[in-house]
Amino acid sequence: MPHSSLTINPRLIAYICGQILAFLALILALMTGPALFLDDGTWPAFCFSALAAAGAAALLILLGRRQRADVSEIRGRDGLAVVGLAWPLIILAGALPYLISGLLPGFVDALFESASGFTTTGATILTGLDQLPPGLLLWRALTHWLGGMGVIVLMLAVLPFLGVSGLHLFRNESSLGQARFRPRIAQTAKILWIIYLGLTVILVSLAKALGLSWFEALCNGLSAVATGGFATRDLSIGHYGHPGLEVLFTVFMFLGSLNFALYYRAARGDWRGLFQDTETRVYTLIIVLSALFISLSLLAVGHYASPWETLRQAFFQVISVTSTAGLASTDWLQWPGFTHGLIFGLFFLGGCTGSTSGGIKCLRWILLFKGLRRDLRQHIHHRAVIGLRLGDQPVPERLMTAVWSFWALYLLVLAASALALTALDLDIISALAASASALGNVGLDLGLGFAPLPTPAKAILILEMLLGRLEFFTILILFLPEFWTR
Secondary structure (H helix, E strand, O other), rough: EEEOOOOOHHHHHHHHHHHHHHHHHHHHHOOOHHHHHHHOOOOHHHHHHHHHHHHHHHHHHHHHHHHHHHHHHHHHHHHHHHHHHHHHHHHHHHHHHHHHHHHHHHOOHHHHHHHHHHOOOOOOOOOOOHEEEEEEHHHHHHHHHHHHHHHHHHHHHHHHHHHHHHHHHHHHHHHHHOOOOOOHHHHHHOOOOOOHHHHHHHHHHHHHHHOOOOOHHHHHHHHOOOOOOOOOOOHHHHHOHHHHHHHHHHHHHHHHOHHHHHHHHHHHHOOHHHHHHHHOOOOOOHHHHHHHHHHHHHHHOOOOOOHHHHHHHHHHHHHHHOOOOOOOOOOHHHHHHHHHHHHHHHHOOOOOOOOOOOOOOHHHHHHHHHHHHHHHHHOOOOOOOOOOOOEEEEOOOOHHHHHHHHHHHHHHHHHHHHHHHHOOOOOOHHHHHHHHHHHHHOOOOOOOOOOOHHHHHHHHHHHHHHHHHOOHHHHHHHHHHHHOOO
């Protein structure tokens, strides 16, 4: 019997979640191949992880087995529930290799590393990366890459059985879902992943040409294009001391933080959008101005020997933060205090809408200031009807309402989380920095580090990472009783 559009279908949700978990189990199983090749002793961890994920997937699929024929009938609420429930399952499955291998024997620690990976936050509790098993370093980078574009979007690309109903999943996992794509959603997902794969292949190849091993080029390339922050060295990209590599990763972190809808349209012949898009222009301007201000501050104290090195380091770190990649070319905590404040302020920017970046997104800042300007003008012209435009397009009031709601939720969650962290003996600056870093999927800290945090603090940050990645509503709506009953 078809269910009402106002209610959810639990069996259908279980079936699709099972399919998503089965897909991740397959990826875990495939990881046994590289682990065997690398001969680091981690292949049993991936094998057992795959079996555990496959077992859980089988139970969910069995629970919803009668709904297979109804997959094409998935509706809005079902899509919300699938994404909101599948992501915690993905993170849980992704934690198994850390847990089973013994690298992170604590459950919350393993969950933290997995959540940080799939949400492309890049915060880590691991140290001594140079000595870690290569198989697990590759898994860390792969979780970034899968989470950057979205595991569910990848499923839509390779498992067309979801059909046009996949739009509900696409819209709730990726902000790309708000754009009007043609042709069907499965083809859209394929094109996006081809573009994503293409950028990755180019970056990895160029990194290898500049001297990295294939392994390090692959791991760092997966992380940079996904705007994550996991590296293979404790000093991140700064370990190599190679200006060419720093410039290369700066460029690709920037490309990963732009709206992939623009790449999609460029692939279909519309190149003008890459240069005419308002959000891209504002985002680029903020990066340039921030990097110049930081460069002037560094030059004033003579921190680097040459203006070129100063500019290179400033642009790398600014783009690393604005894109929420979180990679590092130097220890920026040794820079002057003004730069710390500016970089911390950039924690709250985020990349462009529809990118692999986390954070608030530049478009919301643009709409915020446009909305404030309109309200000020409305106080002057009481009877005027003042609309909003973005470029040559009108901005619907419904979109502005969503922007204000997002801002309210962001500030509320940030304040509540920071307050909760202070209750766990963190000072207010460290608590605010850690909370902003997790919620914005930035992954950097102000020198505190994430490993020493107590277990409850890590649990709070895990929740923040997930809320930031799915932009609040997909998760929080699951806690409303009427979502399930009406």
